[in-house]
Amino acid sequence: MAERRSRYARDPLGLKRALSDRLLPGLVAAMALLAAIALAGSRGAEALKDRWQHGAAAAVTVQLPPEQAGQMDRALEVLRAMPEVASAVPVDSDRMRQLLRPWLGEVPSLPLPAVLELRLKNLALDPAPIAERLAGAVPGAELESHGIWVARLAALARSVQGVALAVLALVAGVAVAVVAVATRAGVASRRQAIEILHDLGATQGDIAGRFARRIGLLAAGGALAGAAIAVPTLAALSNLAAPLAGGEVQPWTALPWLDLALLPPVAGLIGWATAQLSVRRWLKRLP
Amino acid sequence: MVRFTAVGLRYPSPDGRAGPEALSDLTFTLPEGSFTWLLGASGAGKSSVLRLMHLAQLPTRGDLEVLDTLVRPERRAALPALRRRIGVVFQDFRLLPYLSAFDNVALPLRLAGRSESSLRPDVTEMLRWVGLQGKELSLPQQLSGGEQQRVAIARAVVTRPALLVADEPTGNLDSLQARRLLALLTQMNRLGTTVVVATHSEELVAQFPAPSLVLDGGRVVHHG
Ligand SMILES: Nc1ncnc2c1ncn2[C@@H]1O[C@H](COP(=O)(O)OP(=O)(O)O)[C@@H](O)[C@H]1O
Ligand SMILES: [Mg+2]
Numbered sequence: 027m028a029e030r031r032s033r034y035a036r037d038p039l040g041l042k043r044a045l046s047d048r049l050l051p052g053l054v055a056a057m058a059l060l061a062a063i064a065l066a067g068s069r070g071a072e073a074l075k076d077r078w079q080h081g082a083a084a085a086v087t088v089q090l091p092p093e094q095a096g097q098m099d100r101a102l103e104v105l106r107a108m109p110e111v112a113s114a115v116p117v118d119s120d121r122m123r124q125l126l127r128p129w130l131g132e133v134p135s136l137p138l139p140a141v142l143e144l145r146l147k148n149l150a151l152d153p154a155p156i157a158e159r160l161a162g163a164v165p166g167a168e169l170e171s172h173g174i175w176v177a178r179l180a181a182l183a184r185s186v187q188g189v190a191l192a193v194l195a196l197v198a199g200v201a202v203a204v205v206a207v208a209t210r211a212g213v214a215s216r217r218q219a220i221e222i223l224h225d226l227g228a229t230q231g232d233i234a235g236r237f238a239r240r241i242g243l244l245a246a247g248g249a250l251a252g253a254a255i256a257v258p259t260l261a262a263l264s265n266l267a268a269p270l271a272g273g274e275v276q277p278w279t280a281l282p283w284l285d286l287a288l289l290p291p292v293a294g295l296i297g298w299a300t301a302q303l304s305v306r307r308w309l310k311r312l313p
Numbered sequence: 314m315v316r317f318t319a320v321g322l323r324y325p326s327p328d329g330r331a332g333p334e335a336l337s338d339l340t341f342t343l344p345e346g347s348f349t350w351l352l353g354a355s356g357a358g359k360s361s362v363l364r365l366m367h368l369a370q371l372p373t374r375g376d377l378e379v380l381d382t383l384v385r386p387e388r389r390a391a392l393p394a395l396r397r398r399i400g401v402v403f404q405d406f407r408l409l410p411y412l413s414a415f416d417n418v419a420l421p422l423r424l425a426g427r428s429e430s431s432l433r434p435d436v437t438e439m440l441r442w443v444g445l446q447g448k449e450l451s452l453p454q455q456l457s458g459g460e461q462q463r464v465a466i467a468r469a470v471v472t473r474p475a476l477l478v479a480d481e482p483t484g485n486l487d488s489l490q491a492r493r494l495l496a497l498l499t500q501m502n503r504l505g506t507t508v509v510v511a512t513h514s515e516e517l518v519a520q521f522p523a524p525s526l527v528l529d530g531g532r533v534v535h536h537g
Contacts, residue, residue, distance in 0.1 A: 038420055040411045222407050225369050226421045226468075227397030313371045313392065 039219050039233070041240045045212045050241070051248030053204050054297070058252025058289050059259070061197045065285040066260045068190035075183035086144040086153065086173050088114075091166040092137040104163045105144060108156060112145040144169075149177050198296065205241060205300040212237060213308050224312050234305040238298045245297030249290040256286060315343040315366055315476065315507065320375035322361055322531075331373075335361050336531040339375070343509065343526075348502045350518050351511040353528035359511040360404060362528065363478045366509060367401045368392050380475055397425050400474035400506075402482045406465040408453040414440060415449040418467045425472065439467040442497065444490075458485035466494060470501060477501060479510045483517060495521050 088105070090097060098116055105114040122138050146153070157169035213220065220233055260281050320339040326332035336358050343349050351359050364370040365377060368384060377384045382395055400421075408417045415436055422432040440449055443463040453461050462485045469477060479498065483491035491514070499521060502508045512518065518525065527535035 038409060038412060038416070038423070040409070043411070218407075219409055222409060223420075223424065225367065225396065225401065225403075225407075226424055227393045227395075227399075228424050229393040232393075232424070313368065313386070313389070 037236075038223065039216050039236055041212065041216070041236060044215045045208065045237075045240050045244065047244070050204070050208045050244045051251065054201065054245045054248030054293055055252035055255070057197050057201050057204070058249035058293060059256050061194055061289060062253055062256030062260065062282075062286055063263075064190045064193040064197065066256075066263065066282050068187045068194070069282045069285070070264070071183040071187040071190065075180050075187065086146060087117075087170045088142045088144060088160065089168045089170065090140040090142075090164060092139055094164055094166055095140040097164045097167075098140050098142070101142065101160065101164045101167060104160060105142070105156075108159065110146055110148065110151050110156060112147045114142055114144050117141040117143055146174070149174060149181065201245075201293065201296050202300050205245060205297045206304050209237060209241060209301045209304040210308070212241075213305060220309075221312065224309070230306055230309045233309060234302050237305045238301040241301040242294040242298030246290045246294030249293030253286045253289045257281065314345045314378070314381060315509070316376075316378040317341050317365075318376040318378075320365065320372045320377055322365060322370065323373045334373075334531060336365075339533055341526060341533055341536050343507060345507055346502070346505055348499065348508045348523045349510070350523055350525035351509055351528070352513065352518070352525050355513070357528040358531040359528060360480055361531075362526075363401075363480050363509065363511055366476070366478050367399045368396050369401075397421065397472065398475045400469035400472060400477040402462075402465050402469045402477075402479035404480035404484070404511075406453075406461050408461055408464055408468075410453050413450045413452060414445060414456065414464045417453070417464055418471050421468060421472050435471055436467075439471045440464075443467045444493075459487070459490060462486060463490075463494075466497070470497070473501075473504075474506060476507045477509070479508075481511055481513070483512065483514060488516070491517060492520065 088101065090101060102114055102116065105111050119138060122141060153169055153171040153174055157167075157171075160167045160169060223233055264281060317339040320336065321334050322336040323331050323334050339362070351362060353359050361370070365372060366379060368379065371377075371384065371386050380395060380398055382391065384392070384395075409420070412420070418439055419432050419436045422435065437446075437449070440446060443466055445460060445463055445467070448456065448460065451460075453464070456464065462482065466479070466482060469479070477498065482498075483494060486494060495510075495517060498508050498510065524537055525535070526533060
């Protein structure tokens with residue numbers, strides 16, 4: 027009996043019943059799950075982008091076989107004449123040796139291929155016709171387009187990250203709207219009690235604080251559940267993505283644990299602040 | 314002390330525009346420690362005057378001074394603390410339906426930040442005073458109209474307010490209970506509380522003679 031008494035004492039607005047125990051946390055849990063997926067997508071895309079951008083510095087390379095090394099000027103002339111090519115520069119043999127030293131050691135006598143670096147005006151272009159025309163002018167010339175793919179993947183990763191952040195902003199916006207609607211429903215169903223507390227001398231901060239604490243707690247609980255559901259989902263996804271991000275990654279270590287841990291407090295804060303604002307705005311109608 | 318100076322009150326009409334004045338040109342002073350009957354026919358404006366006195370409503374014109382504080386809409390932040398020095402018995406009780414009699418009476422003390430251990434004896438004593446010992450844990454719907462009214466009275470006086478306003482507090486009481494309630498109110502008045510009681514029971518007024526403020530059509534027609 028004493029327990030019941032003190033339970034009600036802490037909840038004179040009857041908010042435990044007015045603010046449904048399941049609907050709001052359920053919605054917030056779903057949104058937390060979406061937020062977790064978006065966050066993980068953003069983090070994953072960032073990791074892929076970083077990895078691929080290392081490779082992308084190589085751009086597109088053209089190799090002339092050692093016996094055609096004298097044709098470098100001809101190759102440059104042909105390439106620079108092509109409208110798709112933004113720039114073409116030879117890689118001098120000293121730098122070649124430098125690049126190769128870790129693999130080959132000091133071998134000055136080894137015949138090295140002549141190499142040039144290209145930049146294309148448009149990443150989306152198919153490099154195959156360029157290779158064909160070049161091979162027509164300089165027999166044996168080969169075009170290595172790996173860099174194009176890397177750059178394309180990096181661009182894709184960047185837009186995936188952008189979309190993920192936009193989804194995150196959208197989820198936060200929907201969360202604010204859901205909490206505002208829930209708060210308004212709670213206020214409507216406890217209108218009389220609010221007016222009684224107000225007439226007995228409760229401050230706006232007191233009344234708004236009671237709503238905000240309750241709603242913040244429900245939102246944080248919902249987000250905790252959503253984050254918990256997200257863990258196995260993200261572990262499975264990260265398992266699939268691991269080979270792309272550098273191979274031997276353990277799914278558990280790849281999860282954005284910090285982001286997941288921040289979801290409940292952030293959701294609680296959003297709920298608390300939104301409830302404060304909605305209730306205070308409603309209370310303006312009372313003297 | 315309660316002072317009305319040329320006070321007018323206009324309720325908004327349902328279409329949102331300002332309706333007719335429910336109270337007009339009220340000018341009177343109730344001295345500190347006084348006991349006043351507020352009389353008048355139904356619709357005369359008694360409840361409206363009391364709502365102004367306990368700051369549930371602000372005047373649309375004129376000056377209102379309650380417990381030595383000039384009440385102004387731009388000083389809203391000061392109103393909650395002022396309200397906590399005023400006890401109110403509402404005409405319709407206004408108990409919280411999901412709180413026990415004890416918790417309803419304890420509510421104003423809890424809002425004022427009193428500790429659980431210190432408010433318990435006060436609430437228990439107040440419930441005994443209005444004859445509700447043993448009913449502490451009953452919910453309002455488990456109580457009769459008269460018992461609910463006595464819970465409302467206990468809630469109004471438990472804070473030992475400086476000003477006590479009661480809106481037809483004997484409406485649901487038999488004549489014995491009504492006399493006991495009035496004895497309680499006059500006792501509080503003797504201890505220094507300014508008391509205003511709205512009623513249309515001439516029998517009660519005759520039993521407890523005191524100055525009266527008589528309203529008709531939202532205006533004061535007699536004071537003294
Ligand atoms: N909330 C309200 N909205 C609009 N008009 C009201 C409201 N409360 C009271 N009135 C009007 O104010 C006048 C006085 O009412 P009230 O103060 O309740 O009188 P009494 O308590 O003496 O019966 C009545 O004409 C009533 O219709
Ligand atoms: Mg009335």
